[in-house]
Amino acid sequence: MSNLYVSDNYLKKVATANVKKDSIKEKLKEIENHPATLDEHYEAANELYSAYKTLYNLADNPSGNIQTYTSNYNDADTAFMEAYEDFAELMEDFE
Secondary structure: OOOHHHOHHHHHHHHHHHHHHHHHHHHHHHOOOOOHHHHHHHHHHHHHHHHHHHHHHHHHOOOOOHHHHHHHHHHHHHHHHHHHHHHHHHHHHHO
């Protein structure tokens, strides 16, 4: 397992994930000053990002035993999918 964490492929994937996470965070900052009519959309985007960060952190820094990790992952996955579905529904306003 320790070989995984030093492999070039793993390190590239981690670096890519970090760049994407930071990019999403920057895009959210860019739209902080949005029109009031988009408050609900902005909040949904923040909820989605928060759920994404939870999943990201579980992947980046796994902890606990297999049972607690699995439970935490399942909870985070469910929260992410709910946030995604809410966000996707709101984005239909722009289609």
